[in-house]
Amino acid sequence: MKRRVDERDWLPLSGKARAIEIAPTGEAFKPEWIDFERGIRVGNLEPHERITRILKYHLEQQYGTPFITDRWGRGVYWQWICWLPRANREAKPVSAKLNFGCAKFFISADRVNRVLQAGLQIERGYARAEPRRDGTPPPWVLARDWDWHKLMKGCAAGTALDAELRRLVVKEGFCVKLEGAPRTRVFAAGVFPSAAALKTAAANCAKDQWAGFQVFYPMPASEVASCSGYDLVKAILSAFREVLPVMNLCMDVPLKAPAH
Numbered sequence: 637m638k639r640r641v642d643e644r645d646w647l648p649l650s651g652k653a654r655a656i657e658i659a660p661t662g663e664a665f666k667p668e669w670i671d672f673e674r675g676i677r678v679g680n681l682e683p684h685e686r687i688t689r690i691l692k693y694h695l696e697q698q699y700g701t702p703f704i705t706d707r708w709g710r711g712v713y714w715q716w717i718c719w720l721p722r723a724n725r726e727a728k729p730v731s732a733k734l735n736f737g738c739a740k741f742f743i744s745a746d747r748v749n750r751v752l753q754a755g756l757q758i759e760r761g762y763a764r765a766e767p768r769r770d771g772t773p774p775p776w777v778l779a780r781d782w783d784w785h786k787l788m789k790g791c792a793a794g795t796a797l798d799a800e801l802r803r804l805v806v807k808e809g810f811c812v813k814l815e816g817a818p819r820t821r822v823f824a825a826g827v828f829p830s831a832a833a834l835k836t837a838a839a840n841c842a843k844d845q846w847a848g849f850q851v852f853y854p855m856p857a858s859e860v861a862s863c864s865g866y867d868l869v870k871a872i873l874s875a876f877r878e879v880l881p882v883m884n885l886c887m888d889v890p891l892k893a894p895a896h
Contacts, residue, residue, distance in 0.1 A: 665687060669681070670745055670868070673747065678717075695719055703719045705719055706720070706740070721889065725737075730779045737759070737784070739758045752857075754853050760846075787885075798831035800885070805828035809826075816846065817845045
């Protein structure tokens with residue numbers, strides 16, 4: 637198995653503890669760790685077995701730049717995990733320490749529809765919220781340098797963003813979702829009127845509640861179970877590559893397409 641200096645697992649060898657550095661390539665991942673009842677298993681695993689480490693490792697190898705991992709959930713099983721390019725976050729004049737304002741690759745185990753979602757998420761957050769006790773706005777409130785603004789600018793018929801979303805939904809089987817109260821809009825695989833519909837949906841989202849955009853490939857539970865762990869990792873990375881053109885249209889610091 638491949639080795640790498642920054643991934644360590646201590647194992648006994650000949651009666652002595654020795655550092656064995658195991659690269660999180662994905663060979664050790666098991667598809668049953670995508671649990672459609674509890675979430676994505678991350679806890680009680682060795683570092684090279686965790687999907688957080690595995691996908692971060694591959695993203696940094698492919699794109700040659702550091703990524704930040706974030707998640708929603710706690711304990712052994714997490715519901716949603718994302719990876720965002722550090723350079724794009726650090727380029728923001730107001731929000732350089734916030735993940736909310738950044739486009740990010742994500743995976744999520746959709747327990748209702750029993751699909752693994754893999755793709756891109758961009759958050760609007762709250763367009764309006766009460767300030768904190770010290771008078772400063774909460775970190776989840778839309779700021780002027782968030783990637784959301786570039787997304788909305790591209791949400792018009794005939795734009796490059798419109799063309800890329802149409803390709804993903806109509807030709808590649810991806811879904812698009814604009815989530816936010818009072819109504820979430822979902823454009824299923826094969827059906828996409830125009831990116832302008834996303835802007836209309838976003839304008840109708842309540843300003844005092846969270847809203848966000850996703851484009852993702854939905855992998856059914858049966859397909860997840862039939863894969864090897866390594867093949868599942870490759871499928872997720874392939875979905876990330878497909879949404880990269882949309883991601884780059886929305887970021888201050890685009891990613892270079894991987895060589896392979």
